[in-house]
Amino acid sequence: MTQTAAPQTAGVIDGARSAIAQSIRPLGAVFRNPALRRMQLALLGSLIGDWAYATAVAVFAYGVGGAKAVGFYFTVRLALMAVASPFFATLADRMPRRLVMIGCDLLRFVLVSAAAACLYVGTPAWPVFVLAGIASVSAAAFRPAQNAWMPSLADSTEELTAANGASSTLESLSFFIGPAIGAFLLTLTDVPTVFMLNAATFLWSALLVTGIHARPGSVAEEASRTEDDAEEQKPPAGVLRETAAGFRAVTSDRDILMVGSLLCAQTVVAGASAVFGVVLAVEILQTGPKGVGYIDSAFGVGAIIGGFVAIARAARRRLALDLSVGVILWSIPLLALWAWPHPATVFAAIVLMGFGNPLVDVNFATILQRITPDAVLGRVFGTVEGACIATMALGSLVMPLLIKVFGLGRGLGVLGAVIAVLVLPWLPRALRLDRDLAVPAGVPLLNAVPMFEPLTPATIENLARKLVRFEVPAGSVIVREGQESDRFFVVESGGVSVSHGDVLIRHEGPGDFFGEIGLLRDVPRTATVTADTDTVLQVLEREDFLDAVTGQSEARMAADAIVSRRIAL
Structure with missing residues (x-):
């Protein structure tokens, strides 16, 4: 029996060491x-x-x-x-x-x-x-x-997740x-x-x-707005309408609604814990109310370990699944306390709940930051935070009633079962969201385009999801001088020739791009582009390209510099 336990213990220790080691690099990048x-x-x-x-x-x-x-x-x-x-x-x-x-x-x-x-x-x-x-x-x-x-x-994205993880860990400390x-x-x-x-x-x-x-040209921080930009950002209506935009964003987007619902499920238990923590200390630990301090300490230990694990798992891109698991870890331990009311079970359950806390905190923040339009991101966080405070208060009100009606053990069991039932139906959507949040294949290609360098990682990923792949045979004319400017092209493989009239201007290969002049200047195509060899292109539609580049000052400046340089040639 001892020989069997030793390898298991060693495996747990090795797993903890691995999680810590995997979290050190992104945490180091944060600081x-x-x-x-x-x-x-x-x-x-x-x-x-x-x-x-x-x-x-x-x-x-x-x-x-x-x-x-x-x-x-x-x-x-x-x-x-x-x-x-x-x-x-x-x-x-x-x-x-x-x-x-x-x-x-x-x-x-x-x-x-x-x-x-x-x-x-x-x-x-x-x-x-x-x-x-x-x-x-x-x-x-x-x-x-x-x-x-x-x-x-x-x-x-990994650095963003690590930053959210650091914030969660600091909150625990x-x-x-x-x-x-x-x-x-x-x-x-x-x-x-x-x-x-x-x-x-x-x-x-x-x-x-x-x-x-902020990073140059970022969307979220617009401290360098011109007065005209600030004027454009003035609210079109009253405070109620502006605030309602946050509620509309939460209720109209099923993924945001899922994240908010999962978080509220957790905060119901968090509010209830203010009540059942004291009762656990008195009835099971038999330490009196002062035993709450021991329970809080156990929660903190679990939270610190969970924080390292949440950060280490960031590279796996299972944010929504980890969020769901984190909420479940606030419900299953309650069922265990109902089944085995013992001091050891209390500490094990509280450590598990602490472990699940950063899985919720880190991943909910990262998901909302990645799927919510920046224009309403602050209001969405405010709406979700307000809902969480309300559900926390609800949990603290409901728990005494559950204890009075069912007793401590059954009351915890009922609460745990209800939370689990609320979480499980969201799992298919969580898995689907994780697939949607996977890094698109076109991200490295777009990262190499100079005018896209100021864009945030989330913006680049959104652009990459809108890329359309075209295969062009050698000798084909891709765009013709004088045509309407409707797309932006990046060369994935092969090569093209760019000519103005009868004059060859340049050859472009993998990683190069064309089509930006007509889009940015709102003029017909200024050159003809022909495929030299069989070529693969990644294409952005006009609106997607312009929204990304013209929406950020540094990106627009970089694009204008490229246009001016190419026109001069």
Whole structure:
């Protein structure tokens, strides 16, 4: 028996080492990227401060009105955030995302500092609660802006996934570090001091974000817009219509709806865990409420391991499947707790749930960043975030009823079964989405075209999916001078001759391109192109080419430079 267990243990250890090794390279790329490094450090400082601040607010509320005051404050806070998130996220699509993040940081700095000042001068409790609540609501645009900005800062899909993984891991770490710092400072100082620490972390975050600059020509960050561009981006209607665009994007796209539904299924359990975690500690661990700390620690261990695994699996491009598995790992352990109510089962179940958490967080963010149009990306994140906060509150409300009606074990079993039933029907669509998100064969060919270099990886992939392959026999005329300009061509194999009148201008081979002059200048073909040998071409239609190139300033500048150089020849 020992001999059998040893190879199994060694296999688990080797698998863990492999996952860590496979995640080191993309994580290294994230922190070598100055923009992503600043983003992660800004997020870490802000999250640690937030958790320390939440601890201090809970202590203050308990001192004012006991457990009822704590519960009332956090319930109202979650409700306000759920309602505000879709509205505030509109800012992430209407303004430069860097400015939105900085504005959120500075506003929270002012509000939390004001709350600390109220405590120092001894005002009544209500101004502190009001300022603290407004500070929470004012954060509603920060994460949507960050998530919507990230694709423009990453140089590849794997790097984007790794950046989301780093963010998830930092959130898990801050879950422990922040409250620990808050509790430690409260033993040495007082609540106002912890408030000021949180205010300082917002300044830290704002300063780091100030130094972040998007990749040239990116869609998501448009800090370099001209005034005319900004004018074109003004909302055509009121705030409600603009906010509704996020809801429409979620409900009209089945893939986005799937991602949002899976995430909400997980957050129902996350909200319920705030209740059943305490009951598990009391009834099964028999440690009393303080055992929640042990449960949280087990969750954190699983989350850190899961984060490495999620990043390591990024190259396999199974984002939607991994997301689904992550949600299932929040349901199956509940069934195990029903079947085997034992302390060992509690820790095993919580570790599995922690392991599944980054599979959900990392992959949901990456999928939305890749399938959502950039124009509504911030609002989609805000809509999904608002829904998740609402379903988290729902879970915390439903769990006490399940325990009262069925008891702890059966209540957990019912919750786990319901979540599993909600997830399983989405699996076929998840598998189909993963096939759609596979890297198209034409990506390397498009990456070699100079005018496409400023485009984000997601934009290149979308273009590659629109390529149409043409095989042209030797001697065939591909385009003729004076014809309508309707397509852009890239030579995959073979070769072509480009001539103007009777004059041969140049020969082009694999990786070269033609057709851009007529499209960009909106004129008929300026040259005749003939296949020298049997040639394979990849073709983009006029609208697809122009949308990609003219929609980003750096790409347009690169294209204009190529056109000017070729006309001069």
